[in-house]
Amino acid sequence: MAGFPQTVRRTSWSQSAGFIAAFVGALACIGWWWDIAILKSIIPGSSPLKPNIAVGMLLCGGVLGFLSVTRSARPARICACLCGIIVFFLGGLTLGEHFLGWNLGIDQWAIGRQADGSSQLLRMVPATAVCFVLTGVIFVAQSQLVWPRVSLPLAAGLSMSLAFIGGIALTGFFVESLLGSRWNVLGMNISGLTAAVGFLLLGSGSLALLQSEHRLVWSLDTLTTTGFALGIFLMVVAASVGFNYTRRMLETTSWLAHRQEVLQKTQEVLTDVTDLLSQERLYVILGEELLLKGREAIRLEVDKDLHDVRELTADNPRQQERLARLGPLIKDRLDWEEKIIAARREQGFAVAAQMIATGPGLKLSEDALRVIQEMDEEERALLVRDRNQAEAASLTAFSLLPLGVFLSMAILSLGLAFLNAGVTEQTQAEKALRASEQRYRELFESNPNPMWVYDEETLSFLAVNAAAVRHYGFNRDEFLARTIKDIRPAEDLAALLQNVSESHEQLDETTEWRHRKKNGELIDVEITSHELTWLGRKARLVLINDITERKRAEQELQQLNADLEERVQRRTAELETANKELEAFSYSVSHDLRSPLRTVDGFSQAVLEDYGSQLPEEGRRYLQTIRDGAQRMGVLIDDLLTFSRLSRLPLHQQRIDLTRMARDTFAELASEKKGRRIDFKVGELPTVHGDPALLKQVWVNLLSNAIKYTRKRELAVIEVGSKQENGSAICFISDNGTGFDMRYVDKLFGVFQRLHRTDEFEGTGVGLAIVQRVIHRHGGRVWAHGIEDKGATFYFTLKGDKNV
Amino acid sequence: MSENNVVEILIVEDTPEDLELALRALRKANLANQIQIARDGAEAVDFIFGEGAHLGRQLENGPKVILLDLKLPKIDGMEVLRRIKSDPRTKSIPVVVLTSSKEQKDVVESYQLGVNSYIVKPVNFEGFAKAVQDLGMYWVLLNQPPQP
Numbered sequence: 001m002a003g004f005p006q007t008v009r010r011t012s013w014s015q016s017a018g019f020i021a022a023f024v025g026a027l028a029c030i031g032w033w034w035d036i037a038i039l040k041s042i043i044p045g046s047s048p049l050k051p052n053i054a055v056g057m058l059l060c061g062g063v064l065g066f067l068s069v070t071r072s073a074r075p076a077r078i079c080a081c082l083c084g085i086i087v088f089f090l091g092g093l094t095l096g097e098h099f100l101g102w103n104l105g106i107d108q109w110a111i112g113r114q115a116d117g118s119s120q121l122l123r124m125v126p127a128t129a130v131c132f133v134l135t136g137v138i139f140v141a142q143s144q145l146v147w148p149r150v151s152l153p154l155a156a157g158l159s160m161s162l163a164f165i166g167g168i169a170l171t172g173f174f175v176e177s178l179l180g181s182r183w184n185v186l187g188m189n190i191s192g193l194t195a196a197v198g199f200l201l202l203g204s205g206s207l208a209l210l211q212s213e214h215r216l217v218w219s220l221d222t223l224t225t226t227g228f229a230l231g232i233f234l235m236v237v238a239a240s241v242g243f244n245y246t247r248r249m250l251e252t253t254s255w256l257a258h259r260q261e262v263l264q265k266t267q268e269v270l271t272d273v274t275d276l277l278s279q280e281r282l283y284v285i286l287g288e289e290l291l292l293k294g295r296e297a298i299r300l301e302v303d304k305d306l307h308d309v310r311e312l313t314a315d316n317p318r319q320q321e322r323l324a325r326l327g328p329l330i331k332d333r334l335d336w337e338e339k340i341i342a343a344r345r346e347q348g349f350a351v352a353a354q355m356i357a358t359g360p361g362l363k364l365s366e367d368a369l370r371v372i373q374e375m376d377e378e379e380r381a382l383l384v385r386d387r388n389q390a391e392a393a394s395l396t397a398f399s400l401l402p403l404g405v406f407l408s409m410a411i412l413s414l415g416l417a418f419l420n421a422g423v424t425e426q427t428q429a430e431k432a433l434r435a436s437e438q439r440y441r442e443l444f445e446s447n448p449n450p451m452w453v454y455d456e457e458t459l460s461f462l463a464v465n466a467a468a469v470r471h472y473g474f475n476r477d478e479f480l481a482r483t484i485k486d487i488r489p490a491e492d493l494a495a496l497l498q499n500v501s502e503s504h505e506q507l508d509e510t511t512e513w514r515h516r517k518k519n520g521e522l523i524d525v526e527i528t529s530h531e532l533t534w535l536g537r538k539a540r541l542v543l544i545n546d547i548t549e550r551k552r553a554e555q556e557l558q559q560l561n562a563d564l565e566e567r568v569q570r571r572t573a574e575l576e577t578a579n580k581e582l583e584a585f586s587y588s589v590s591h592d593l594r595s596p597l598r599t600v601d602g603f604s605q606a607v608l609e610d611y612g613s614q615l616p617e618e619g620r621r622y623l624q625t626i627r628d629g630a631q632r633m634g635v636l637i638d639d640l641l642t643f644s645r646l647s648r649l650p651l652h653q654q655r656i657d658l659t660r661m662a663r664d665t666f667a668e669l670a671s672e673k674k675g676r677r678i679d680f681k682v683g684e685l686p687t688v689h690g691d692p693a694l695l696k697q698v699w700v701n702l703l704s705n706a707i708k709y710t711r712k713r714e715l716a717v718i719e720v721g722s723k724q725e726n727g728s729a730i731c732f733i734s735d736n737g738t739g740f741d742m743r744y745v746d747k748l749f750g751v752f753q754r755l756h757r758t759d760e761f762e763g764t765g766v767g768l769a770i771v772q773r774v775i776h777r778h779g780g781r782v783w784a785h786g787i788e789d790k791g792a793t794f795y796f797t798l799k800g801d802k803n804v
Numbered sequence: 805m806s807e808n809n810v811v812e813i814l815i816v817e818d819t820p821e822d823l824e825l826a827l828r829a830l831r832k833a834n835l836a837n838q839i840q841i842a843r844d845g846a847e848a849v850d851f852i853f854g855e856g857a858h859l860g861r862q863l864e865n866g867p868k869v870i871l872l873d874l875k876l877p878k879i880d881g882m883e884v885l886r887r888i889k890s891d892p893r894t895k896s897i898p899v900v901v902l903t904s905s906k907e908q909k910d911v912v913e914s915y916q917l918g919v920n921s922y923i924v925k926p927v928n929f930e931g932f933a934k935a936v937q938d939l940g941m942y943w944v945l946l947n948q949p950p951q952p
Binding site for chain 1: 822
């Protein structure tokens with residue numbers, strides 16, 4: 001945004017400059033048309049703006065303004081080109097008139113009615129003509145219709161030159177008006193102050209136009225620019241000063257020749273007069289008529305010489321005054337001489353000699369000689385003065401020219417050095433840039449994933465990397481001759497075009513597509529793309545990831561999962577069915593199987609109660625055996641149902657203090673302990689998460705087993721406790737009972753498996769199976785160690801049985 | 805069945821052996837009078853609500869307590885219990901579920917339906933007889949039904 005006001009200012013300057021120049025030109029034209037003196041020169045004191053200059057200024061200013069206002073629209077540029085051609089020829093033809101002697105009459109064409117004056121007076125000076133030639137080229141370049149490569153530097157450079165010339169001429173005029181023409185060492189003359197101002201306006205306006213349209217971007221640093229500007233300025237100054245002094249020197253030299261001529265003519269007059277006088281004397285002495293031959297011619301010669309001298313010294317009033325005296329003196333002297341000659345011829349030698357000796361002749365001769373001598377002296381003095389001046393001018397010119405050239409050389413060299421330094425820096429930066437570009441190109445080129453860049457408008461490939469060539473099978477040229485549509489299956493084209501036409505965000509996005517390789521194989525790809533500008537085109541960089549294998553694996557996995565899911569569902573259903581059947585079975589067992597047992601037991605009891613007294617002892621014992629069997633079978637059924645229920649019921653987990661549970665359970669087993677001496681030791685047991693009802697069952701079974709199998713001991717010792725192993729607690733319960741044979745340890749936890757005879761130790765063989773089932777359901781492990789007739793130890797762990 | 809039609813105890817039991825043992829136990833406890841027997845769920849419902857064979861029976865004449873087996877032909881015990889407890893005329897009659905089932909779901913469901921007691925039949929006769937005697941004594945002799 002910072003540049004915006006500046007642009008406005010520059011545009012407005014080019015507009016103002018153009019229109020002021022056009023206005024000045026227009027005023028001058030009006031002035032010439034109606035012969036109004038003040039309008040011809042515009043600036044008071046300036047020499048009038050010559051008609052052709054006025055017309056050129058009007059044209060150029062107008063076109064510059066038009067360009068600025070329309071921001072170089074095409075019509076304005078065509079106008080600029082035409083105007084450029086016109087003023088180019090205006091200047092060029094004028095130069096031709098100046099230097100090649102053409103007489104084309106173009107100095108009057110603009111104001112034919114006023115063409116009564118001398119054409120020389122209306123003709124612009126060569127410098128002005130050069131300015132118009134420059135202006136012409138500038139406008140043709142500004143039109144941008146021709147010379148596309150050089151138009152910008154041409155327009156910029158020549159505009160600068162034009163502004164320089166205008167500026168220097170303007171400076172010259174100021175110096176001259178302030179200090180006198182002697183001090184206008186620049187000697188620049190471009191047809192007056194107004195023209196100088198006009199060209200300054202046109203040059204600077206044209207520059208401002210270039211800058212306002214950002215066509216002229218100044219990249220050089222200030223120091224270099226200043227150096228070059230100073231160098232150019234000094235060169236122009238040196239050239240101007242040299243030109244001026246050379247001109248002066250040449251002028252003075254021509255004066256020297258002029259003075260020589262005056263001297264020569266004067267001497268000729270003297271010689272001729274002396275010749276005439278000598279003739280006269282000889283004739284007086286000899287009286288020979290032959291001696292007078294050619295006198296008239298010499299007299300005419302004298303008159304002509306005198307006339308020449310008068311013309312030659314027209315600029316010198318003192319010499320003119322002397323000539324005015326000399327003329328009559330010579331005439332009188334020559335007239336007297338004629339009289340003497342006449343006297344000699346008619347009256348003889350004596351009269352003539354007398355006239356010579358006494359007459360005014362001598363006096364006249366002396367006076368004339370004196371005047372001639374004065375003139376001679378004067379011319380000689382002037383000659384000396386002019387020669388000195390010429391020498392001084394040439395000295396100045398010869399010293400200033402090389403000085404200026406050396407100074408400009410020095411400054412231009414400095415400028416060159418700075419420019420070089422800048423360019424070196426730039427070259428190194430470019431090298432670094434190229435190296436960096438190389439690295440990034442490699443990132444693209446040797447990327448293991450296929451990558452390409454495509455044009456967002458034409459969809460054609462702009463670049464592809466080696467991996468793309470390898471992966472797709474197209475060679476590079478085949479790729480670049482295709483569009484991204486060509487590698488899609490036909491049915492995806494609509495989606496592709498839709499995707500491309502949607503305005504993409506600049507952000508990266510990843511999408512899945514299908515691509516077709518050269519061999520026709522379809523692959524699944526994952527595409528990440530990013531918008532970028534590629535060689536000035538709106539393009540998109542694409543990174544391709546072939547996910548065909550992954551997709552296949554994913555699909556297989558999905559299929560497997562689906563199969564597994566189906567299998568699980570089928571198994572679950574089967575299990576549920578089995579579970580329901582089992583439930584129905586055990587329900588039926590629990591009701592129907594026990595019912596006849598109750599009948600057997602109940603009616604055996606009824607017989608014993610009601611008719612026991614009538615039965616023999618043997619009969620009562622049989623009935624009691626029937627009852628025992630029925631009751632044992634009831635217990636078996638109950639245990640079996642309990643065991644099967646354990647597998648089916650959900651766990652109700654909560655915090656359980658195992659120490660307390662073991663102690664309480666032992667206390668509750670009163671009937672089993674009846675009449676026994678038992679040393680029950682309780683060590684530290686962990687607090688765990690578990691189902692209290694089930695774990696209670698574990699303790700009941702293990703403790704009642706321990707009590708049961710220590711029955712034969714005088715003092716039973718039962719100990720419960722725990723030990724830490726690998727970070728988890730192992731609970732144990734040991735006794736000093738009958739123990740068991742480790743060979744049969746495998747059978748210990750099986751359902752209905754017993755290691756002791758029923759008449760020795762009663763039991764159903766379900767207790768330890770229940771213990772194992774409960775422990776397993778809690779994620780734990782149970783095992784036992786026994787020594788026959790010494791005792792047994794049961795160990796179990798529970799999942800997550802860390803001390804809470 | 806007694807002459808004055810007042811029924812103290814209704815026993816719903818389909819197994820004749822269990823029924824006989826139950827009656828024997830009640831008789832031994834001197835509770836054999838005024839006992840009504842239903843051999844299946846439908847018969848029990850007819851009697852309780854005065855329908856079918858018992859059409860016109862006065863509901864005020866009891867029973868004072870119902871011993872209900874769960875596994876019954878026709879209408880099962882759980883359904884009988886539901887009907888008793890959902891009818892305002894009968895829902896105050898104490899019902900004791902007397903069954904050999906130890907199934908948790910039976911216990912839970914029975915209590916949800918509003919059973920007053922739940923007794924698992926002991927296999928041995930002594931236990932069974934004692935349970936029936938205790939129950940009968942308790943409900944018939946000690947527990948007064950709430951006044952309407």
